[in-house]
Amino acid sequence: RLGLQVREGDTVGRRSGNEFGFVMANLNHERDAIALAQRMLEAIAVPFVIDAQAMVITASIGISVAPKDGNSGPALLKSADAALLRAKQAGRNTFRFYSSDMDADAARRLGLESELRNALQRDEMMVFYQPQVSLDSGQMIGMEALLRWNNAKFGSVSPAEFIPIAEESGLIIPIGEWVFRTACMQTRQWLDLGLMPLRVAVNLSARQFRQPNLLTVMRDVLAESGLPANALEIEITESAFIDDVDQAVAICRDLKRIGVKLSLDDFGTGYSSLAYVSRFPFDKLKIDQSFVRDIIENPVNAAIATAAIVMARSLNLMVLAEGVETEAQVSFLRSRRCDAMQGYLFSRPLSAEAFAPLLLGNTHLSIFDQPRENAKTLLLLDDEPNILTSLTRLLRREGYTIMAATSSTQAFEMLARQPAQVVISDQRMPDMSGTEFLSRIRQLYPNTIRMVLTGYTDLESITGAINRGAIYKFLTKPWDDDQLREQIREAFRMAKDLQGAVRPDSAERP
Template identity: 45%
Template sequence: MTTILVIEDEKAIHRNLLKLLNAEGFETLSADNGKIGVKLAQTKQPDLIICDILMPGLDGYGVLHILQQDSSTATIPFIFLTAKTKQADMRQGMTLGADDYVTKPFTRAQILSAIAARLQKVKLRQQQSIINPNLPNRRLLQKRFNQLEKPGNQGKLQIFLLSLEIEQLNQLNNTLGLAIGDQLLQAVVERLHRQLGQQDAIAQIGSDHFIILLSRSYHKPESIQIVETLLKAFDLPFQVDSHKIFLSAYIGIAILGRDGRDLDTLIRHASVAREEAKQPGNRRYQFYIASIGAKSQEAFELEIQMRQALERQEFQLYYQPKVNLLTGQIEGAEALVRWNHPQRGIISPVEFIPLAEKTGLIVPLGEWVLRQACHQARVWQDQGIYPLRIAVNLSPRQFNQSNLTNFVVDILHETGLNPHYLELELTESTLVQNPESAIATLQTFKALGIRISIDDFGTGYSALSQLKKFPFDVLKIDRSFVCQLTEDSRDEAITTAILQMARSLKLKVVAEGVETLSQLNFLKGHQCDEIQGYWFSPPLSAEAFADLLSTGKKFPLLSS
């Protein structure tokens, strides 16, 4: 009999839903809050989960995130049940891994149709796994683990479990479609198998998450060599149909015995280490240590608070002026998000943006930023302030959403902002993941009149021959070069070369992070077009920015 877990805090809806499901012959499990729901899902392993979003304590998004991180529950079909009907809310749930979304009030036919569709998809997946036995499966992983963990099998060597994530795999499925996505997945699996032994077990426990159990014991240096070989295998692109696709891989490593005795614990700890590997400045692989686990718990608590912050409107936009170096006039502003936490005060974007990117919260947060920035730009125009171009950053997850162009057009229409006054900033790492698709998207934006900027230029590793294909209007010099501009001859040489290259490509140049008069004079002397930074103004609230504009403040154009 099919078992369905219902997680719902509204008693009337909960009671009626259980009655409906029981009448249809389903076995039901019941939870009236997120924490109980997670425990039931992990212990009872239902065939499908229906979960409300807005619940006290652990909300539906938090429930889904926990279950997605647990290999035993990651593949259970998950249907959100909620009164929230905004597209951004639906996209957030889907980004996190939800299978469907049913809005309240719902009819009997609607809920049963959603359930039937999810169960049918599971059946097709099971059939496919039988048809194609080369695809990873968790049953093989568990069987192999049971053999390896028996006493006496390890000797003086160690058994290693690897948690491997391929960052763009899920995004590309959404962007390129399931057919191309399946081919890409097969290509990934085949490449992994070529780097491993025949008895090494692999399981796919998420859309972009694999677990690898090495089939025999190794010394630690040997395991590192295997890990580095796996990562090196992703240096070359995957050719699927007419697409040349670049993927990035990260690996976390847990050791049997030292980091856990059961498979689920090892997977959880290896996955925590993998998240540490994704942090800037770290190697692309990390071994698990207990201190990483403590830091992971802190990040999880912050993630729950961030989900609530979106609903409680704790985020604010600040605006940093962009100033023309020829006229001294403020020509635009970059919209920068800040989190005003009720207990901790202002939380730095350095802390919460990477977490939002990792969890998928960057999608609804980014959509809020874009809508709010466009609305504010139009408000200033309606107040009689001369039109300014507003710049908004697009994250990799946002940019790879299949309906991005329609969404941007909808926001422009909704806010009444002329596309000419919107600038979208993207990093080069965002664009080179799938260059052909990126170019097509950018050309659509250009045709609308939206200006395109490449942000943090010079910090990536892309070939200029590749970047020149993109239809940019603006190039932003990263602050890491500007901060030591007059103190480090290498930064001067790099900045000078970027400015010369930009002029030859007929691109405008903006230098960010300008904090001293000497930096300003260098950039002005080398014909930089615009600057932004604390030397002129820090990021300001919308009200303070309007006050700044009303004063008519201009840049002092002469050196002193």
């Protein structure tokens, strides 16, 4: 019985007459040991039939976790023995961690699972809706249904905490079906009121995806709610099909035959590639919010998001960015031709009652026109306002659109809203050096002309930045007005030549 509870590669051994030991490697999280301990207690508690008589035995389990509780075999065994003693003192037929913090986590998890079993019957579950908005028109094009749980004992419980518990315990099957039914019925009611045509997106967990009667459940939900199949979008994460891709492709094709839309959720957090995604009949790709959060200043995440958009467009997929919270992020995503957004900038997730006024009022996102390509835009970054004032006064008759920032954070936001052909930065600033700032700008906006204007001559860092191509020219303070004006004019001429050189390629991009 015990051997059936462990994974392939785990070790099971007998330490003494009635004592067994287990070694679990490569745990994703310490809490994974909780699920194993529960399974073992349940397996042992099943009565043994001996000579036609049922006998019930129980077990106590002590758990230690490396490296927190020890770095060697003997040390971990000693910690597990101490935890085992505490489990016996607690009344047996239970488990304890060597760490008291883990004990508290385990107790909370068990309590949440117990309360979760009756959450639907007690009407503790609610479905909230978060709008999805077109980045072209600013109009709402749909919404995502999000599950919320407010429990009398634990209060408001985060989905990040209770969804994994529901998944591991199997409770996600009835709960998930309830979410689908509730979301589809609510959307049908909104459509019956003559409101704008919308599509509701509902998450399908890995366990739901693998249930044998998935297609039957989806057909029943659509039939009972009366919602058109093309008004339902099923969101699937990569974890749902990573183990058996061929079977997953077949399931997705069966779902498409029903008429529903499919989207790949949390893109970028797994192992998805162009060849991988192209096998599935997805309609939409959702860029995970972890890449959007700092997209205007993190070149790596900006590159991942941009590559995802290009890949999706090559497959004729719609692209939606999650977790959008600022107008600068919107501008950046629009400049990369992202189709839609979802996030707090437009609206938090709302109850059905609070969501309805958004539909009735035809609320939309203000979309500003993209800056003209031939506008001469100059960004100045210096933490001294008097320097910015002097430079602006010097250059205001040159016909430039001048953006002045006193911090790199402000500068990144300005560039996301309106790209500049020429960027001039001071070297010594509190939050980030000029060379580091310009190095990021080179990765985010490779066609800009970048210059340092500073009174601090750190030749090593400046020379390194110039050699890497991050800086076009190094200028010193105090400056000569005429020379500075001419150097900036030359920078704009270079920017124009560079823009003309890349334009034919950009016109061919999907």
